[in-house]
Amino acid sequence: MLEHYFTCPYCWETISMLLDNSVSKQVYIEDCEVCCNPIQISVQFNNSELMDFQADSLEQ
Template sequence: MDSESSYVCDSCGEEIVIPLDPSSGTRQEYVEDCPVCCNPNVIHVDWLEDEARVWAEPEQDHF
């Protein structure tokens, strides 16, 4: 099981590496500011068995 993954910031295009915590549930969603451009992203993590699917969207686009 991986302990980190990455997403691409929609605002600046940088690949951001984040730690993963499977003990936080199989579906996770939280807001994190991009460490490069400081724009907020909603981070989504879905656990499927021992693999995580990670993606992000700008906070202003999240409904």
Template sequence: MIDEINISCPYCGEVFETTADCSAGDQEYIEDCQVCCRPIVITLHVSDMTLINTEVRRDDE
């Protein structure tokens, strides 16, 4: 199941939309900000194919 999620870039603060595959369980991956192009670490917490929590942080933290 693919969900669309809005995240806020921890560098520039802009909000942009991305997708999350909730059928794959908990995940952590790096995606570049669509505005400033800096790398963002996105952590998804999934239970029963439902997105429970999304954490976003800089990759240098």
């Protein structure tokens, strides 16, 4: 597991999340721990090293 800090796309607060680096590509929805809005998380690992991280709002 890897702790990663990022900015919420809704409330702009810095939050942390534990990422599972045993799965190379992941896309899932996680609620912000501050404002509770849903964030689409996209991560990519290569040999357990974080290569790409995106945290996007679900608003259109």
